[in-house]
Amino acid sequence: MDWSLVLQEWKLLPEVFMRLVSNPMLMLTLALGGITGMIAGMLPGISAVMSMSLLLGFVFRVPAEIGMGLLIAIYVGAMAAGGVTAIMVNIPGTPAAAATCMDGFPMAKQGRVKEAVEASFSGSFVGEMLGEAVTLVLLPFIALIALKLGDWEIFLVAMVGITLAGALAGDNPLKGWISALIGLVIAMVGMEDIWAYPRFGYTTELMRGFNFVPALIGLFGLSEVFMVLKMKTPYQILGEGGWVTINVKLIWKHIITIIRSVIVAVGIGIVPGVGESAACWLGYDLARRRSKNKDNFGKGEVEGVIAAEAANSATSGGALIPSLVFGIPGSGPTALLIAAMFMYGIRPGPMLMLERPGFVAEIVILFWLSAIFTRIGAMLISPTFIRILSSPREILLPIAAALGVLGAWAAGFTRFDIYSMLGFGILGFFFRQKNYPLAPMVLGILVGKFADTSLRRALLTYSENLSQMLTRPFAVILLIFLIFTIISQIRTWRRKRRKSLESTANPES
Amino acid sequence: MQSDRHKSASPEGHGLDMAGELLLGSFVSIFSLFVIVESLRMPQRGHLGILMNPGFVPLFTGIVLLLLSMVINIRALRGGGLQCVGSLLQSIRSEEEIRRFLWILGFMTLYIVGLIGYVPFIAATLIYHALIFIYLKIGGPVKIVIYTLIATALVAVFLPRVFDMPVP
Numbered sequence: 001m002d003w004s005l006v007l008q009e010w011k012l013l014p015e016v017f018m019r020l021v022s023n024p025m026l027m028l029t030l031a032l033g034g035i036t037g038m039i040a041g042m043l044p045g046i047s048a049v050m051s052m053s054l055l056l057g058f059v060f061r062v063p064a065e066i067g068m069g070l071l072i073a074i075y076v077g078a079m080a081a082g083g084v085t086a087i088m089v090n091i092p093g094t095p096a097a098a099a100t101c102m103d104g105f106p107m108a109k110q111g112r113v114k115e116a117v118e119a120s121f122s123g124s125f126v127g128e129m130l131g132e133a134v135t136l137v138l139l140p141f142i143a144l145i146a147l148k149l150g151d152w153e154i155f156l157v158a159m160v161g162i163t164l165a166g167a168l169a170g171d172n173p174l175k176g177w178i179s180a181l182i183g184l185v186i187a188m189v190g191m192e193d194i195w196a197y198p199r200f201g202y203t204t205e206l207m208r209g210f211n212f213v214p215a216l217i218g219l220f221g222l223s224e225v226f227m228v229l230k231m232k233t234p235y236q237i238l239g240e241g242g243w244v245t246i247n248v249k250l251i252w253k254h255i256i257t258i259i260r261s262v263i264v265a266v267g268i269g270i271v272p273g274v275g276e277s278a279a280c281w282l283g284y285d286l287a288r289r290r291s292k293n294k295d296n297f298g299k300g301e302v303e304g305v306i307a308a309e310a311a312n313s314a315t316s317g318g319a320l321i322p323s324l325v326f327g328i329p330g331s332g333p334t335a336l337l338i339a340a341m342f343m344y345g346i347r348p349g350p351m352l353m354l355e356r357p358g359f360v361a362e363i364v365i366l367f368w369l370s371a372i373f374t375r376i377g378a379m380l381i382s383p384t385f386i387r388i389l390s391s392p393r394e395i396l397l398p399i400a401a402a403l404g405v406l407g408a409w410a411a412g413f414t415r416f417d418i419y420s421m422l423g424f425g426i427l428g429f430f431f432r433q434k435n436y437p438l439a440p441m442v443l444g445i446l447v448g449k450f451a452d453t454s455l456r457r458a459l460l461t462y463s464e465n466l467s468q469m470l471t472r473p474f475a476v477i478l479l480i481f482l483i484f485t486i487i488s489q490i491r492t493w494r495r496k497r498r499k500s501l502e503s504t505a506n507p508e509s
Numbered sequence: 510m511q512s513d514r515h516k517s518a519s520p521e522g523h524g525l526d527m528a529g530e531l532l533l534g535s536f537v538s539i540f541s542l543f544v545i546v547e548s549l550r551m552p553q554r555g556h557l558g559i560l561m562n563p564g565f566v567p568l569f570t571g572i573v574l575l576l577l578s579m580v581i582n583i584r585a586l587r588g589g590g591l592q593c594v595g596s597l598l599q600s601i602r603s604e605e606e607i608r609r610f611l612w613i614l615g616f617m618t619l620y621i622v623g624l625i626g627y628v629p630f631i632a633a634t635l636i637y638h639a640l641i642f643i644y645l646k647i648g649g650p651v652k653i654v655i656y657t658l659i660a661t662a663l664v665a666v667f668l669p670r671v672f673d674m675p676v677p
Contacts, residue, residue, distance in 0.1 A: 181577070185540075229613050230609045399638070399660045402634055403664055406665075413674075413675065418625065456561055459561065
């Protein structure tokens with residue numbers, strides 16, 4: 001990998017751009033794909049991966065740029081829309097939108113729907129554009145770092161992600177970490193990758209393990225249905241709707257937060273399997289630490305929504321690097337993009353830029369164009385979607401639950417997935433009753449298997465000398481960060497607790 | 510069973526709150542003990558002893574989970590949680606929110622366990638929506654019928670057609 005190849009992609013950028021924008025069929029495909037992705041992102045259980053995989057069989061009938069464009073537009077659309085359901089229904093459309101719930105949903109409850117959705121769209125738009133640009137500029141440099149990341153670092157990134165999610169998602173880090181560890185245990189169910197031993201495999205379904213989609217729908221979706229509908233008068237989302245546009249003023253005001261989130265997300269997004277889900281929490285945490293309004297985070301702070309969404313969207317850039325340069329998918333959607341590339345006879349790997357000059361530039365431009373088309377589509381359909389999602393909860397949520405059943409079924413076409421969704425919904429309800437956050441559990445389920453396999457593979461690799469494993473440069477940085485996070489979160493929590501006990505003892509002070 | 514913030518306002522509320530913490534904390538402790546025991550029962554593999562066993566990560570996770578849940582339990586016991594368990598169980602029985610939760614859960618269970626797979630998916634979805642909308646009193650009979658039909662059409666007809674997927 002050398003800089004001349006990247007310069008070659010930069011030089012080809014204007015030419016490729018002109019070729020793509022002068023193709024009306026491609027423009028139409030991007031617009032339709034963006035809207036399809038947005039609808040998929042807003043419906044619980046109908047994920048970007050599902051929509052992309054359903055259309056995968058169709059794409060090889062059309063030229064490569066159209067097929068890749070369609071898949072990329074769906075991916076970008078679903079990522080952008082995942083934040084809308086997180087804000088309006090407290091159910092993240094995609095796992096990466098979980099951090100958006102933290103401030104987005106309180107904003108919606110305060111009647112600031114439009115502001116929250118605008119912040120989400122603006123943050124994710126700039127995140128997407130900058131994320132891809134950073135990817136293209138830093139491709140050889142980040143590829144070099146990606147090559148240095150081994151199993152041990154992958155494990156540590158997963159731990160950093162769930163530690164941060166556990167600490168940030170609720171009032172009490174202990175409860176967050178308990179939730180994350182339960183998620184890890186759930187991820188252990190089924191055939192493990194090293195010895196092919198079926199852990200906790202009491203039935204044939206358990207030998208397969210829990211599918212992630214029903215867990216997500218149950219924990220976030222069904223528990224929300226139970227929590228809201230148990231109230232005789234459920235809350236209603238009020239406030240102005242209308243056209244949601246990209247708010248340039250808001251972007252400018254929080255540009256530093258966005259840039260910070262983008263850099264973190266691109267850096268973490270390159271870690272296969274765990275990067276994409278962990279990045280939004282890292283972006284959110286950084287924004288909270290550096291913000292003047294840090295006490296307002298979790299209560300409806302617009303900066304929190306922007307930081308989480310910018311990080312969430314920028315990860316696609318980071319996830320692209322291992323996909324294009326090494327052929328290692330960074331996430332589910334990028335795995336499908338790789339599959340599509342193989343279908344078109346394009347081989348991802350170190351030789352890609354030599355064999356297919358301009359292809360990396362083409363992919364980056366497709367992401368950029370998809371981001372633009374998605375936001376135009378979002379602007380047009382946002383009044384309708386805000387109206388639909390603002391409907392009385394007693395109408396909206398039972399329908400969301402039925403959609404969740406369909407989504408859980410579609411994850412593996414087994415009734416076990418629907419039953420497990422119900423089980424996760426009940427578990428989620430009781431956990432939420434006692435203020436245990438659920439986002440860390442979902443993250444634990446998502447990264448648990450990767451973390452387990454990576455840790456044991458790392459132990460095997462360094463079995464002769466474990467100190468070598470512990471002194472790898474990136475691992476040292478991650479370990480220090482992990483320990484610092486745990487200590488600082490416990491100290492912050494204890495300080496907060498002491499303050500709250502003091503204020504209870506002296507209510508007049 | 511209200512959420513923590515509402516309950517903690519009075520000393521009695523604090524006790525009930527701690528009793529809830531204790532019950533859930535105990536559930537987590539029992540779950541982590543189960544994980545530890547099952548992990549220890551998993552077979553030995555490889556030359557690195559426990560480090561390479563399939564049960565290594567679940568065992569480690571179970572131990573940390575047990576320790577964390579014990580911290581929650583001890584705090585709940587110190588806060589008088591054990592003395593209030595009886596009152597908590599009594600208050601659960603009389604609370605309307607719990608009754609409503611059980612009804613909603615009942616409709617969901619009927620739909621998922623009792624209807625799906627035994628009657629056509631469209632009929633199952635129609636029955637579920639009709640029952641839950643009637644229970645939640647979303648409006649008069651006409652409104653209930655209209656919303657039931659729209660919701661059923663969306664979930665059981667439109668989306669499966671669009672995504673070309675088999676229904677349960």
